[in-house]
Amino acid sequence: MTTVAPESDVRRHELAAFLRSRRERITPEQAGLPRGSRRRTPGLRREEVAQLASVGVTWYTWLEQARDIKVSPQVLDAIARTLLLDRSERTHLFSLSGAVDPTPGSTCPTVSPALAAMIEQLDPLPSCIQNSRYDILAYNRTYGQLFCDLDAVAPEDRNCMLLSYTNEDWRSSLVDLHEVHRLMAAKFRASMAEHLAEPAWKVLLKRLEAASPEFRELWARHEVVGPSARTKHFHNRHVGSLRVNHTDLWLGPSSGPRMVTYIPVDAESRDRLERLYRLAPATV
Template structure:
């Protein structure tokens, strides 16, 4: 499958970022000569993957060459990619179908009413770009400033990175924000050239120093359920378990439901981000 220039550029940057995070010691190679850049050399990675160094160089340079699943999987093993990173690599190399871009995400009225039925439990439905398509009052209370009348859909990623109050509400803001950005990158790779993702990513890079610093690191992550510590406006710092339900008709649209997992949290507790 052929790839577009932007995809090849992203593939190049992704491969380089993953190559540079490995050291010869980690993969059992001897250190030879002075190293001008961090991580493995291209020749060393090609040796580990059992492919031609010249051919790998062409791939990392973003040249339009055909690559097999076997070679990509060999690279994934050599680079020690996890399953989400491996899927991202295959996506960028054009080995997974990319859905056609849609300017607006349809949401059936019956589905949109689900968060209202779950009141007083905080619940909302987000689309592929994290636009908030439906929500209830409990979610509005838990995430102040998320729902606005600014003439465009509320967006959870935009809220986390660009709304100052988010850093007060989300107790473990940095790991949560990093994970969210990784999930956005994973989704964006499925929609190369989709202006919805392009606009959102450009806005984050322009207005958030953290997003601008973290985006080139090429972290990827899949959407999942988990736990968060949030400062509720009335109950203070509280542990929440959140569950993500993907809609059958629109698998990138997700119903997210938050349930308190216990008593108000101690500020020193450590809860993994999700």
């Protein structure tokens, strides 16, 4: 009779082997350490990784020995930085650990070159790629000027929830601001139901609560609204009033990433979007 190891055991051994292989390829010089004359271990020693990542030596040793121990996302983040993991390796580390990356990169594997080219081809129709947390992962030229100068916003702050509550240009573009905010808070609560324990979601929620009394008041209502296509009214600072139909193209499960596109409902809005496209700076 053949015995199959539990998936958790397989993951721990894969994680242990992955960590050892990454540790052994990092030179002391790369980590900012002196090489010394009696070094026999290829790459870094376990105690050096533990010291640089600010974790216990015994704990890190157990991790490389595939022991059944709990690993926090914050510790994984420190280890990823110490081992100089690139984006793919970092994703692999968190996947093997069964954890969610608390500080994902500004780009996302969801945004393939084909998708990026597609939203560019949609200009002058404003279009972007968002995840379920409302992070803006990619956007075209017209979308970049629809609410604010999005290129001037730090990548980690390109989040529709955060911008609509804290960015004055974005806020001024929203007609009937309070109703928009009510719906956004309700949609965010509905989306967060599947991600309550994930660090990135909790960090965003804390930022919103700390930055906006209005968000705190709306969040306390516990209203929930699902995604839906609606006609929206914006006031762009460059071209004036715009009426558009909001459409979502889901790129996976309905709670996952999506392509958001705004279609003008009348000739005047279309003309103004074309003007906005001409006014927007060309991407490099």
